[in-house]
Amino acid sequence: xxxxxxxxxxxxxxxxxxxxxxxxxxxxxxxxxxxxxxxxxxxxxxxxxxxxxxxxxxxxxxxxxxxxxxxxxxxxxxxxxxxxxxxxxxxxxxxxxxxxxxxxxxxxxxxxxxxxxxxxxxxxxxxxxxxxxxxxxxxxxxxxxxxxxxxxxxxxxxxxxxxxxxxxxxxxxxxxxxxxxxxxxxxxxxxxxxxxxxxxxxxxxxxxxxxxxxxxxxxxxxxxxxxxxxxxxxxxxxxxxxxxxxxxxxxxxxxxxxxxxxxxxxxxxxxxxxxxxxxxxxxxxxxxxxxxxxxxxxxxxxxxxxxxxxxxxxxxxxxxxxxxxxxxxxxxxxxxxxxxxxxxxxxx
Amino acid sequence: xxxxxxxxxxxxxxxxxxxxxxxxxxxxxxxxxxxxxxxxxxxxxxxxxxxxxxxxxxxxxxxxxxxxxxxxxxxxxxxxxxxxxxxxxxxxxxxxxxxxxxxxxxxxxxxxxxxxxxxxxxxxxxxxxxxxxxxxxxxxxxxxxxxxxxxxxxxxxxxxxxxxxxxxxxxxxxxxxxxxxxxxxxxxxxxxxxxxxxxxxxxxxxxxxxxxxxxxxxxxxxxxxxxxxxxxxxxxxxxxxxxxxxxxxxxxxxxxxxxxxxxxxxxxxxxxxxxxxxxxxxxxxxxxxxxxxxxxxxxxxxxxxxxxxxxxxxxxxxxxxxxxxxxxxxxxxxxxxxxxxxxxxxxx
DNA sequence: CTGAAAGCGCTTACAG
DNA sequence: CTGAAAGCGCTTACAG
Numbered sequence: 001x002x003x004x005x006x007x008x009x010x011x012x013x014x015x016x017x018x019x020x021x022x023x024x025x026x027x028x029x030x031x032x033x034x035x036x037x038x039x040x041x042x043x044x045x046x047x048x049x050x051x052x053x054x055x056x057x058x059x060x061x062x063x064x065x066x067x068x069x070x071x072x073x074x075x076x077x078x079x080x081x082x083x084x085x086x087x088x089x090x091x092x093x094x095x096x097x098x099x100x101x102x103x104x105x106x107x108x109x110x111x112x113x114x115x116x117x118x119x120x121x122x123x124x125x126x127x128x129x130x131x132x133x134x135x136x137x138x139x140x141x142x143x144x145x146x147x148x149x150x151x152x153x154x155x156x157x158x159x160x161x162x163x164x165x166x167x168x169x170x171x172x173x174x175x176x177x178x179x180x181x182x183x184x185x186x187x188x189x190x191x192x193x194x195x196x197x198x199x200x201x202x203x204x205x206x207x208x209x210x211x212x213x214x215x216x217x218x219x220x221x222x223x224x225x226x227x228x229x230x231x232x233x234x235x236x237x238x239x240x241x242x243x244x245x246x247x248x249x250x251x252x253x254x255x256x257x258x259x260x261x262x263x264x265x266x267x268x269x270x271x272x273x274x275x276x277x278x279x280x281x282x283x284x285x286x287x288x289x290x291x292x293x294x295x296x297x298x299x300x301x302x303x304x305x306x307x308x309x310x311x312x313x314x315x316x317x318x319x320x321x322x323x324x325x326x327x328x329x330x331x332x333x334x335x336x337x338x339x340x341x342x343x344x345x346x347x348x
Numbered sequence: 349x350x351x352x353x354x355x356x357x358x359x360x361x362x363x364x365x366x367x368x369x370x371x372x373x374x375x376x377x378x379x380x381x382x383x384x385x386x387x388x389x390x391x392x393x394x395x396x397x398x399x400x401x402x403x404x405x406x407x408x409x410x411x412x413x414x415x416x417x418x419x420x421x422x423x424x425x426x427x428x429x430x431x432x433x434x435x436x437x438x439x440x441x442x443x444x445x446x447x448x449x450x451x452x453x454x455x456x457x458x459x460x461x462x463x464x465x466x467x468x469x470x471x472x473x474x475x476x477x478x479x480x481x482x483x484x485x486x487x488x489x490x491x492x493x494x495x496x497x498x499x500x501x502x503x504x505x506x507x508x509x510x511x512x513x514x515x516x517x518x519x520x521x522x523x524x525x526x527x528x529x530x531x532x533x534x535x536x537x538x539x540x541x542x543x544x545x546x547x548x549x550x551x552x553x554x555x556x557x558x559x560x561x562x563x564x565x566x567x568x569x570x571x572x573x574x575x576x577x578x579x580x581x582x583x584x585x586x587x588x589x590x591x592x593x594x595x596x597x598x599x600x601x602x603x604x605x606x607x608x609x610x611x612x613x614x615x616x617x618x619x620x621x622x623x624x625x626x627x628x629x630x631x632x633x634x635x636x637x638x639x640x641x642x643x644x645x646x647x648x649x650x651x652x653x654x655x656x657x658x659x660x661x662x663x664x665x666x667x668x669x670x671x672x673x674x675x676x677x678x679x680x681x682x683x684x685x686x687x688x689x690x691x692x693x694x695x696x
Numbered sequence: 697c698t699g700a701a702a703g704c705g706c707t708t709a710c711a712g
Numbered sequence: 713c714t715g716a717a718a719g720c721g722c723t724t725a726c727a728g
Contacts, residue, residue, distance in 0.1 A: 025699045030723060040697055057496055062473040064721030066411035067704045082439050088430035104471045106454030123452045125410040148405055231638045264638045290579040290608045292615045292640055373715045388713055412705035415720045
């Protein structure tokens with residue numbers, strides 16, 4: 001009865017087709033597919049079912065399964081922009097973690113469609129995802145909707161009152177960067193910070209201030225400027241720093257994208273990095289080693305950030321708090337953009 | 349009857365809940381939501397339904413809807429790697445196009461999970477997406493599966509026998525790059541090509557050869573080298589070019605990532621770009637303007653590529669052929685990395 | 697060891 | 713103008 005298989009595949013193969021071909025009930029096929037431990041079935045029957053599935057190219061209809069089980073087997077991740085390599089690493093970690101749990105990850109960007117979180121939630125509807133990771137950008141109002149909904153969600157790389165977030169140890173990154181500059185002999189160390197509202201930026205700034213204080217160094221107000229996390233913003237901000245009455249000998253840049261612009265601006269101003277100015281930035285990207293000079297950076301565990309966020313959302317219900325700082329190491333990667341200050345004396 | 353709304357929202361709001369609250373049948377609510385033109389209903393009823401939906405925060409269950417309509421209202425896009433900015437632009441275009449059609453786009457990477465297309469299709473199951481865009485990388489064997497399946501799909505930025513692809517005019521890009529170098533007076537023009545199997549690379553190389561031939565310039569074999577599309581590969585390949593008996597005065601680099609490495613290698617070899625060597629590459633990225641010197645590039649309509657691919661897949665059935673070269677303009681973006689050759693005479 | 701049955705939440709042709 | 717009913721393709725507690 002299983003030998004008269006028609007070679008022309010039906011347009012759509014369902015559980016029923018498999019069951020009929022195999023001469024068993026749909027429920028048996030379902031249990032075989034899902035490895036139901038409660039199912040006791042003769043090994044040859046199980047194998048026959050598997051063969052037929054393979055033969056017919058059957059793949060379960062996820063809509064039907066989701067409807068039945070109330071699970072989508074899918075997580076969602078909203079990023080502001082794919083072009084930012086920081087997010088590329090976060091996505092990678094989240095994807096891996098989802099894969100290991102047998103789930104998929106669907107990523108969308110708010111940049112593509114000028115997609116508000118509101119809009120995104122509507123598009124998602126109910127039952128499309130079992131959890132949501134929100135990376136970057138504001139989404140203030142729509143969070144209320146999220147709270148009311150039944151999907152667990154988490155902020156990635158930023159905090160908000162309400163404590164549903166996973167972040168990195170940005171303060172430590174700031175301290176390490178500045179300690180590196182101090183150890184080289186720098187004393188006039190500027191900070192090219194990120195956007196005022198960005199809390200990654202304020203945490204890194206806190207690290208900067210802490211390290212300066214610890215070393216007994218005074219931070220002049222005009223040695224701290226803000227920029228957005230873009231090359232253009234970084235370039236403009238560096239120009240401002242160079243206008244200070246007594247310009248810095250080193251700059252701790254809050255973000256690698258800004259640093260690309262800052263490096264460019266330094267060159268344009270006729271400075272030689274690192275001879276005239278040392279530069280160090282947060283986030284180690286493949287690009288950093290190919291700039292001229294190679295950029296000294298602080299490597300953050302971004303992939304682990306994505307992974308942890310996904311795992312939290314997968315594990316925790318919609319009402320349980322999530323407030324985690326990823327514990328993986330933050331590392332200093334020394335390249336050519338930092339050196340002893342030209343006229344600088346060794347410290348003390 | 350609609351005034352005794354309980355303030356505590358049910359855990360899960362369904363069509364039924366809305367219908368009961370509004371005092372109408374489920375089918376009416378469904379039609380209101382979907383703007384069924386066949387539905388004639390009193391305006392006040394329609395409004396009441398809308399109010400209740402808003403009030404209860406009802407969002408349709410996509411699994412149920414998909415099961416019923418056999419449509420997922422979602423497209424899928426598989427990229428090899430988010431870290432490559434080329435894909436960021438393609439994704440953006442595809443997302444926008446999907447949004448305009450009222451669809452979502454779910455993006456996944458093969459890098460994250462070491463995800464084969466096979467594996468990806470299994471994860472997708474049936475009914476998760478209404479069409480699939482495949483960007484980059486091989487997927488040879490699994491395409492057979494795709495052909496057998498009912499989802500329309502398309503290759504993005506590469507061809508394959510079987511003609512389901514949308515690509516850019518890479519040959520034109522190659523010609524433009526070389527013509528620019530020739531117009532500056534270069535005659536010994538090398539080509540730092542991409543991977544041998546990459547067909548973007550072979551099309552760009554064809555453009556290089558065509559432009560050289562048209563100008564009556566001879567291409568010495570050791571002025572053409574292959575590299576992968578990475579900075580490290582580009583650096584190694586440039587080193588090889590510099591070893592030629594008579595090194596080139598200009599290099600057309602097949603890809604911007606390789607060019608970053610090539611620029612680095614040129615500096616490391618003690619060459620000054622563009623004085624000693626001119627460099628031009630395909631793909632204009634924000635980064636290109638912030639390298640030192642700013643990189644002269646050929647801007648390709650990558651966003652449009654993503655958009656067209658999505659539109660094709662949305663429009664065409666699984667059996668209709670897709671073979672399109674995006675018609676949008678390919679542009680030369682002149683920056684500082686190209687100049688007249690130092691010892692070069694003006695042409696002829 | 698295997699099957700029958702209910703039901704997840706929708707949409708839509710049809711009846712009134 | 714509105715409602716009743718069937719059914720999309722699964723899973724799972726239950727009966728035998």
